[in-house]
Amino acid sequence: MSASGRSDGGVRVEVSRAAWLYISVVVLATTAVVAGAPPQAMPPYTHHEWLVILLCLQALFLICDTARTPLATRQMKWSPSSSATLAAVVLLGPMGAALVGATSVLSLRRHLRMHERLFNGAMHALCGLAAAEVFVALHGRLGIPVVKDFPNIIWPFAAAAVTHVLVNQVLIWGVYRLNRGRRMLRRGTLESSLPLLLVSDLGYAALGLVIASLWHVMGPFAAAIVLVPLFVARWTMRQFAEQQRAYAATMNALCQAVETKDYYTRGHGDRVSRGSGMIARQIGMSANRTEAIMFAGMLHDVGKLGVSTQVLQKTGPLTEDEFAAIQLHPKRGLDIVKEIGFLNEALAGIMHHHERIDGRGYPMGLAGHEIPEFARAIAVADAFDSMTSTRSYRQAKSKSVAVSELRKGAGTQFDPLLVEAFIAALEQERWHLPPPAGQPADLATVTVKDHDDPTTPLRVVEMP
Numbered sequence: 001m002s003a004s005g006r007s008d009g010g011v012r013v014e015v016s017r018a019a020w021l022y023i024s025v026v027v028l029a030t031t032a033v034v035a036g037a038p039p040q041a042m043p044p045y046t047h048h049e050w051l052v053i054l055l056c057l058q059a060l061f062l063i064c065d066t067a068r069t070p071l072a073t074r075q076m077k078w079s080p081s082s083s084a085t086l087a088a089v090v091l092l093g094p095m096g097a098a099l100v101g102a103t104s105v106l107s108l109r110r111h112l113r114m115h116e117r118l119f120n121g122a123m124h125a126l127c128g129l130a131a132a133e134v135f136v137a138l139h140g141r142l143g144i145p146v147v148k149d150f151p152n153i154i155w156p157f158a159a160a161a162v163t164h165v166l167v168n169q170v171l172i173w174g175v176y177r178l179n180r181g182r183r184m185l186r187r188g189t190l191e192s193s194l195p196l197l198l199v200s201d202l203g204y205a206a207l208g209l210v211i212a213s214l215w216h217v218m219g220p221f222a223a224a225i226v227l228v229p230l231f232v233a234r235w236t237m238r239q240f241a242e243q244q245r246a247y248a249a250t251m252n253a254l255c256q257a258v259e260t261k262d263y264y265t266r267g268h269g270d271r272v273s274r275g276s277g278m279i280a281r282q283i284g285m286s287a288n289r290t291e292a293i294m295f296a297g298m299l300h301d302v303g304k305l306g307v308s309t310q311v312l313q314k315t316g317p318l319t320e321d322e323f324a325a326i327q328l329h330p331k332r333g334l335d336i337v338k339e340i341g342f343l344n345e346a347l348a349g350i351m352h353h354h355e356r357i358d359g360r361g362y363p364m365g366l367a368g369h370e371i372p373e374f375a376r377a378i379a380v381a382d383a384f385d386s387m388t389s390t391r392s393y394r395q396a397k398s399k400s401v402a403v404s405e406l407r408k409g410a411g412t413q414f415d416p417l418l419v420e421a422f423i424a425a426l427e428q429e430r431w432h433l434p435p436p437a438g439q440p441a442d443l444a445t446v447t448v449k450d451h452d453d454p455t456t457p458l459r460v461v462e463m464p
């Protein structure tokens, strides 16, 4: 995995001052470590043989680095180049592994800026050097493996592969951590992709031992033959990534449809999605559930598509029938998206996001922990965003007022633990308030009540 400050959309991302400092330290430290390293353990080759293997593995590294696989978000790409570095660990020793990793500076990806090239080169060199040192320290034999080297070589190699992955992930994490406020990569994105990245990295690192072992039979062709499964895997990963992006596009299209119908809630789905994700991370939900609750937050009001526009935009109190129609929107939402298989637990969040802890909510009047956790979390984020948004009948409330309203409703409307989790998350993460609301010409005279606003609930017409 490498650092890149540019998404596929072509957006240049600024690097924070702290990240600049971090990148400089990594580059200088790697240069000092490699230059000042004591005489290295070397495999039993002539200088010429060592050089040929080095050039072959550097070429393999560059090919793998160029043919990276985009992950679902398009902001992250994954490269199997670690298989070349790990082959160098066995075939060339510490200095060779560092030089293969350093090839990243010459990456054929033209959009990379100089500081990205330097950081990637330093990082991969350090990964290779550390992995090879561990391999040698655990008595792994340097050189082309032969039958009698097995199984003894497996454990030193496995330790080297784990070292490579760990050093790589820690250094990358440092960059994203220092640059997180500048949209380099969303925190949830990295966390939800981490298990996949770790397993992939370890799997492709293991290919390094295959390359090293095949060298005995095929020489430099060992590197070429391994490219075949690498590219098949890349094709498969790309299909998976395309599918994930299609899911995300479907979600966005549904949200757009809701926001077109209910003008005043534009951007609401996205913010509730982020708020729900903040609560999920705060209470330690797994990465998969965090991703699912963010989908649920995005789609929680999709059922408005099944409610008449006249009712959604009605001025003043509602008739009982109109109120009943609004109360149906969670069920309608479930009907709309229930066939989307990957939503799973998110469906419960959509269905029950208007339940209340005291049992006075809708559609089913569930109470306490009868209400699914997703729905309890979405209810908090939903109310907070509604209160901090401008409506035609009132100005947006400040964050502090909205927080005290949430606390006021804790234990009756909201789950108190999730309210506190959200407030704690607000102190740690930035909350983007919606822009002040304008209104389109055709809605200029409409006064719309927000069914999510706990401070101005919808009123039903009093019958005589």
Ligand SMILES: [Fe+2]
Pocket: 300, 301, 329, 353, 354, 451, 452
């Ligand atoms: Fe709703």
